[in-house]
Amino acid sequence: xxxxxxxxxxxxxxxxxxxxxxxxxxxxxxxxxxxxxxxxxxxxxxxxxxxxxxxxxxxxxxxxxxxxxxxxxxxxxxxxxxxxxxxxxxxxxxxxxxxxxxxxxxxxxxxxxxxxxxxxxxxxx
Numbered sequence: 856x857x858x859x860x861x862x863x864x865x866x867x868x869x870x871x872x873x874x875x876x877x878x879x880x881x882x883x884x885x886x887x888x889x890x891x892x893x894x895x896x897x898x899x900x901x902x903x904x905x906x907x908x909x910x911x912x913x914x915x916x917x918x919x920x921x922x923x924x925x926x927x928x929x930x931x932x933x934x935x936x937x938x939x940x941x942x943x944x945x946x947x948x949x950x951x952x953x954x955x956x957x958x959x960x961x962x963x964x965x966x967x968x969x970x971x972x973x974x975x976x977x978x979x980x
Contacts, residue, residue: 870896879927882958886951891934892927893959901925918956919943925959 872878873895881892901924908917919940926934935943943952 874898879929879931880962881929882955884951884955886948890929891955892929892931893925893962894927894931895962897925915944915949916940918952921956921959922952926955 874897878895879892880895881890883890904924905917905921908914908920922943923933923935923937923940928934
């Protein structure tokens with residue numbers, strides 16, 4: 856059995872690799888004439904902001920929050936600040952924001968090596 860330090864070390868190593876700038880994905884947004892980069896994963900701290908809004912029934916705000924938190928430039932820096940939220944809510948094309956957030960979410964649906972365990976069916980005699 857592995858000791859706790861080794862297990863936590865593997866977990867944090869995986870997370871650091873997943874958020875590294877070397878593993879970012881890119882989507883080109885022709886309407887905005889810009890590229891948006893995004894990572895494989897985000898911290899629970901960042902995800903909590905989005906989930907909190909979804910739970911409160913604020914789906915549109917959650918999409919915009921997701922964009923603010925996840926959209927990066929090629930150097931891994933956030934493109935949008937919290938101060939951009941009202942502008943994105945009121946003056947940006949909702950279809951474009953939805954398409955970007957969908958692309959980010961779909962890219963992160965299944966991580967490599969995350970295999971489901973297949974349950975065996977009991978045999979009848």
